[in-house]
Amino acid sequence: MKQINRLKVVLVEQNRTGKWLAETLGKNEATVSRWCTNETQPSLETLVDVAKVLNVDVKDLLISTMK
Numbered sequence: 001m002k003q004i005n006r007l008k009v010v011l012v013e014q015n016r017t018g019k020w021l022a023e024t025l026g027k028n029e030a031t032v033s034r035w036c037t038n039e040t041q042p043s044l045e046t047l048v049d050v051a052k053v054l055n056v057d058v059k060d061l062l063i064s065t066m067k
Contacts, residue, residue, distance in 0.1 A: 001038055003063050005047075008036040010054055010061060024053050 011018065022032040025046070034040040042050060051058040 003038050004041055005035065005038060005061055006063055007050065007061055010056060011036065014054060016054070021050065021053065025049060 008018075011021065018032045018036050019029055021027075022029040025032075027046075031040075035042050041047075047061060048058055051061055054061075
């Protein structure tokens with residue numbers, strides 16, 4: 001599975017859980033879990049909301065395509 005987002009890493013860096021994020025965003029825990037494992041991806045609008053909640057730039061939630 002291709003890694004697209006860094007959501008799980010950012011949550012760990014901030015000592016937050018997927019459960020906390022799900023509750024804060026009003027999303028299902030299973031949905032957030034699938035984002036964290038890169039099984040599915042949040043919409044761009046949701047990704048912006050996640051960035052705001054975590055107080056990070058949306059770019060920090062994505063894996064760079066530049067190497």
